[in-house]
Amino acid sequence: MNVRRIDPHAERIRRNRLHPRHQEFVHPAWRWTGPNGVTRIDPHSLGAVGPNGIRRIDRSGAVVEAQPPTSSPIESGPSRRMVVIDDPAGFVMVVPECPEGRLSDHDRDLLGLARQLADGQSLAVTAVTFQGAVAGLEDAGADRWIDLSACVEGDCYDPESRLAALVSVERAMTPRHWLFADSFPGGGDLGRRLAARLSRSSSHGANARAATRVWQIAEGLGLSRAGGRQDIQRELPLILLALPECAEPVSETRHEARPISVDAAGSMSSDMTAVGVVDLGRVAVDPQQIPLAQAPFILSAGRGIGDWAGFHHAAEVLGASEGASRVAVDDGNMPRTRQVGATGTFVSASCYIAVGISGAVQHLQGIAKCQRVVAINRDPGCDMVKRADLALIADGDAVLAAVCARLGKPMADVTTTESRGEHYHDAA
Known part of the structure; x- marks a missing residue:
């Protein structure tokens, strides 16, 4: 059974004549008027062949697409535009949670928000993960990728080792911003720990105070949810903890996700027992x-x-x-x-x-x-x-x-x- 699937994103671009990629998605009309005023008809584009092999003709003047019966029934739009940043002016760090080893919807929203901060300023969006292999970073908008899986032991709860690794990245690359998912006990806990650690440094000071529950950024300002009260607006600090649907995921471009290495060996010396954190393993839940x-x-x-x-x-x-x-x-x-x-x-x-x-x-x-x-x-x-x-x-x-x-x-x-x-x- 062949089921015809349509890309809704491609359909929106096809209907929007003002979109910069509109011409990539449209197909030539089967009827047009020549320079001498005579109507021309392309017999090869007149109608389309359905999955049952029968040609259907649309004489309403709408755009049609001829499709042979042996071709794939799945409609696919043009390939994404490739974006390469060889010499970035700075970095925007994103720490996705990657549940079960892959990007979640919240992670993709974070990378979309990072692209809003990076585009137009020659900044490279850098994904910092604690998993050895994460698929989809290229399509999600990551220009660089830092693998810190060697700094933690498996999937255990080890916040101090993760924090030490992120501090090493901060010292080595001095990024413009850090983005975390405002969730507990994942990015919300780790982002607050990093903010508390960096706020002790004289070079960061008040700028390291994290902005929590961020749901929108515009013109260098961030909006944060404040419960039933009015949203809080402030200048963008170093660390942002964003809510789900804070931005549209990347859908039109493809990026390198070029692996880069950072010396974070010092994070391996963290001792969880010394700070009173002991991982007793996962608890079975019905x-x-x-x-x-x-x-x-x-x-x-x-x-x-x-x-x-x-x-x-x-x-x-x-x-x-x-x-x-x-x-x-x-x-x-x-x-x-x-x-x-x-x-x-x-x-x-x-x-x-x-x-x-x-x-x-x-x-x-x-x-x-x-x-x-x-x-x-x-x-x-x-x-x-x-x-x-x-x-x-x-x-x-x-x-x-x-x-x-x-x-x-x-x-x-x-x-x-x-x-x-x-x-x-x-x-x-």
Whole structure:
């Protein structure tokens, strides 16, 4: 099944004749008027060939695109414009959190905000990561990349070692700004630690006082949320802790993300025990006890599920939080607290697996911020399949049973009384 996908960003540029890249996206019209006033028609561009091989002709004068039936059904815009900064006048440091080793939406917003600070001043946006390999830095707007994974031990909680490494980078490169995600205990904690450390230095002083809850910058000033009070406006300090959606992610340019090395060996001497910080490891948490809006991995069910005991077993095997469509909740198969969508809970999971969900508008609105969406459905033309990053056209019950068997925990090994097959009803 070939599903035609359209890039909404390319469509907006194509409709905007004032956009500087408008001509890259438009296609020549099939009819035009020559210099002598005679109407000319290009027979090769008259209409377009659909996926079934039938030519469709649009005589309204709209722009059409001829597409042979053997070509790819996926419409792709032109390649991004490459930006290279060989000799930067300074640096803007961005410390992305990179949950699960990849950039999150909040990280991309931070890099977009950094580009607003760097563009027009020949500054290089530099991503500083504590992971060995992070994909997508080039498309997200990073001109340089500093890998500090050797300064920390694995994925343990080691704020002092990370702080010492960032101080070494500050001394070696003296950047114009540091950008962190204002979240706890990630960038929000590390950014405040760096601000407290640098404020002791006479060279920084009050400029090292961090601006928190930043959501917008303009003309050298930053706006910070202040709860129910009026937003706080101040000159941009050295360290900024930004909120989600603080800027548009980079979408039109591609950058080098050139690796550079900084001597941060001194950070390895940090002793967490000396400062009273001891990492006792991760604590196992029942995925069903995590609030649905904060769950990183969700297995969601719709009316296409017939074996609910198998669905609950698959969620337990995969370690996923359970979600449901409105129809599944109305049928009494899932509690109302597990409903995903505009009429339920908005979720922002790293991975969202929709099993037997057709994809109503309200449900698609609720999963708009999910990073990866996987659809398992028998209908190849449903809206959820069109929305998904990966689609499996198959029976949901059979796929979940096969996954459990592949992981060595088939449903046959679990007694019926141990599986959760309750029927839920709303309180009167």
